Amino acid sequence: MKINRRQFTLGSTTLLLSGMLPLKVNSSMLDNKKNLVVIMLRGAMDGLTSVPYIHDNTLEKVRPDIVVKKLLDLNSDFSLHPKLSGFHKLWKSNEASIVHATNIPYTGRSHFDGQNLMESGGTIPYKLKTGWLGRGIDVAGLEGLSMSLPMPLLLRGKANQDNFFPSKLSMPTRNLVDILKHHYEDEPLLKKSFDKLISRPISMTKSPNNKNLKTLARIAGSELKKIDGPRVAVFEVFGFDTHAAQGGADGEHGQKLKQVDYTFDVLKKTLGNSFKNTLIITLTEFGRTLVQNNGYGTEHGYGTSILLGGGLVKKSQVYADWPGIKNKNLFEGRDLNSTLDSRSVYCSAMSVCFDTDFQLLNTEVFPDEKLNDLTEILFKV
């Protein structure tokens, strides 16, 4: 059966946080406080491994040594990698969806250019010096807190961002802190930074030197659910560039997906009731080739998939303008094609989470681009 132009319906590591709410808030604001979490999957996540197309046996034929077995059911056309079991639970409760056959409009297959563009949101590598999320935060008038050293391009905007990342370091004595506070009085930026530093919650001042994703997700979750906490968090997962030994269910790519999965899982558990007002979304530079290579891996490709989770997801669905994976359907005869500019998904996600008009974000964050407003299709508006 040829599937085309349709929607499929259900049936290492860094963390950054941004977008502090004003401190003066009331309880009703907690219900309205929406959170956006972006997980950057560096190295090019294979959309056909995370969400394999199962309507025919093409993948089994072209990937005899790395095809994923023991898949989790999604619908009659797609399944889910078994390492995404936590994500699958969200799917079953209508809190997860997938956008497939999508990517940023970049076909050069270079990680460096691709990652630059996935973060900047531009079309010419290195032309934009800020990130789409940073610009979005600027448009929405939020103040930022990032949890990373140094700050990734994705969150860079006009505003001076606050930041945090776990370390073994500790502050000096209270006496010296008080002296420095007074000492920095006549240096505005120093004063602002120091004042924020010394008013951090205990969880951040006594942070463990544990930078694994579970720990970071727990810290992020507990900060995001605070009424005066940040509204945006960004994670980075490295190592998707599996040219060799990509493997099937237990291969290298699967191991990386497992990290993504427990990020979803820990966030769900930590956020508690705030999960209903949260959107978690993945971002990668491109997909991988359809056919396995001689090293039982895959090469750099084009189209891939996006995983979305959280209470702001409209319903469980695989949303795609599916191009097919027969030879004639492939981009340049080798890659899953991209039929949807993924920036439409990200712009829509910001629109929902920042309560900001889609067209305004499109114009200000992605100037000169005509993106599709997918807010009503993908999210609870």
Place this chain on the structure above:
Amino acid sequence: MNKSFFRKVGFGLGVDESIPSNPLEWSISQIEKLPKLNWSGPIYSLKEMMEFHGKYNYQDRRVLRKKFKKDRKAYKKEKKILKYKTGFHYFEPLWLYIRHNEAVNGNSPVFHRFLHFWGNHFAIQKKNAMYSYDVGPYHREVIAPAMLKNIEDLVYEVTISWAMIHNLDNTKSIGPNSPKAFKYAERGKSANLNENHGRELLELHTVSPNAGYTQNDVIDMSKVMSGWMHRIPKISSKIHKREENVPVHFIEAYHDSGPFNVLGKKYVESFGTKSAREMLRKVIKDLVKNPACIEFISKKLCNHFITQDPSDEIVNSVISAWKKSKGDLKIIHSEVLKQAYKFSYLKKFQQPETWLLQFIKMSGLDYFPKDMTYDFETMIPRDKDRVRRICRNLGQLPFRPLQPNGWSDFEEDWLSPEFLFRRIGILNALKQKGKLIHLDKSYLDRIIELNFDNVSEIKTFLRKVNNNEESVALFSSKWMLKT
């Protein structure tokens, strides 16, 4: 005397040094010749690093990935061994210690401050493990010698260096009007320009967007640059075993024959390889004479050494020196020093690495490992890798900027709670480990008298501090963070 000058253009004065009687002469004398390295430990040339880096790439891509295609764990294990064998974890700390040693213990700290500036201006972004292998020698062998020449030489030599050609993908660029493109067309394939290097040469390295260049200028600049590439020879040849880590050549078959129009000037090549090869130099010669380039780089120098918002008077002095000397870098650097001396009371927030080096030099911290040799068989010992941990903790691994425009010189990009905490936290950790115990009152007094003009103000400030935290207070004070 404005003693902050020694930190503005250098790394401050150590307690065993005396205050130079003529600070300006002291600084200018350091930029007039290539300083001899003070480093006595192991050192490797750029040529040797091409071998190491090439071996790493080849073995990983061509051997291990095939050999262990079915065994993920074995592949990871063998790749780890390959990293040991090729010094993957060793060279970056080695380059950093050499860089830091010259700043702290060398005879020409001012020269090295300029080297740090130009290394950042011509940044090699974090890409393809170049920070592990190539960036240190690129600074020492390509940039440092050219700092004694004309700006035109510096830009040209950096532009055709292996590090920059690879960093900005010029090897992937094929002139549309080149013999190679015609061959591609015969086979029904298209050959494309890669505009990355051409754009950054205009935007970041020379004229900046202030020149008002257009996309057509970028395209023609890229055409001029086509043909400058690291050639990858045939599979059977020995050199192929270094993958792309082979010298840069000008290969006319990939070069666009023009004519070119860059920033309103038409360039036409005459017949022959020599003319084609010399075209890049001709265009760069004009770029560095462009008023936008002169203003952009002059202001950037003032931003780095003097203050982030320099007056027109300051910038114009550097511009004037540039124009009068026709781009002689010794004269330009000399003028920056004169302005830095004249306006040494203006404050400038120091980048994390510069602050670290000033702290090390002024405090006499026991920082350098006794021995930096390596067995190429095991993980580099922790004491030899300390420099990377400190730089990572400060948020600035100097050889790994995330973007081609290098590390920011503006305090807004560095003054955040976490960045500030890292500096104070590192000082606090050193104090807790007893590493600052030698900084008793007399030692601190000596540091203050050598490096600050507001001696009594600082001493009054430190008298409020107790618990032996005076050294932490001094080095995290506003007078230290902003020079």
